Amino acid sequence: MALGDAYATLASLKSYMGVTTASDDTELQDALDSVSREIERHCNRQFNKTTTAYARVFIPDMCGWAAVDDLHTTTDLVVETDANADGTYGTTWAAADYQLEPLNGIVDGQTGWPFYKIRSIKAKRFPVTGQEATLRVTAQWGWDAVPEPVRQACLILASETYNLRQAPFGVAGSDDFGVIRVRDNKMAAAKLARYCRYRILVG
Template sequence: MGIGDPYVTLPAFKEYINVKPGTISLDQTAQMAIEAASQEVEKITNRQFNKAEVATARLYRPERCGEAVLVDDFYTTTGLLVEINTSGTTWVTVPPSDYELEPENGIVDGQPGWPFWGIRRISGLRYPVHHWDGRKSTVRVTAKWGWESIPGPVRQACLIMASEAFNMKDAPFGVAGMDMWGPVRVRDNRVALSKLARYTRDKLLVG
């Protein structure tokens, strides 16, 4: 799936909510629920879990110390290009020998398959930091953005949230029932949020 595509397909969602094969009367409503849930996943996690097939450039602001820059997720080093701007007009390529990617080997808590999101300078080198004169975006990264594959828990969370969004037509005032904590609102599913918790990151400083 490309950047911006939903995280689950319509057939998979219909199977999840036990819609009989061949039933199409609610397809438009179901598709809208899938798209809304996918956007909500991205809003909660501050991540895009699909992948771009072509490398494109994005601008970033390094940490104040200049040791590293946090970027959007990218899933491969193929096509990766890191550049810095020290003058405000000229971009200079940073050789791969001058930085390391994080997380190392794409492994988090022993689990492989994670994308890279940090580019740290090594050997005492620093990124230029020009917050004081308004030139904030001193790092330009060209990469294939996103994840190699969508994590299973993210797909599951999307299915749960899409199911609840789909059922909102039958939920007065957005309330789907009661539990031990009181009214259950369809946008506050604790199971879905718990599945997304480990994939949530802070918003980036860009621009």
């Protein structure tokens, strides 16, 4: 799935809800799209992926390692730093200069995680100014595959969003599919808890 896609398909939502007609497909898809963006806001990360590398810049807060957005492959990966904080990324790091983490893409015994930390393992250091984006990373961003708990949370929240919109005393007639929040649904929040991260400084 590409960045911006919903984290569950329309077909899977209809199966989950027992819907057999196509009359409400547009509203169901709207619910999927809306809660997918809400999941991203709740977790501070995106779970789809790009297959073309492009650059993003970051503000390191430590010289020995830097938090970056999730990246799912080392293909086309380029790490550059701006030593003078002048907007010129003149230092390109060799693969031997850094280590991507989590190691082996494993967190708490679960495989399939992307890399989200770059650690310096030799002489190079990340320039830290506290304000300037001195790190530029070119990568294929996102997760290789949407984690199953994220997909399940998307179905739970999309179903609830759709049903509330149909309720006579809920938000019936409203076009606001942002009413449902992840924190309001304990089951969805529990499924997403391990995937939440702090906001990182990205440009």
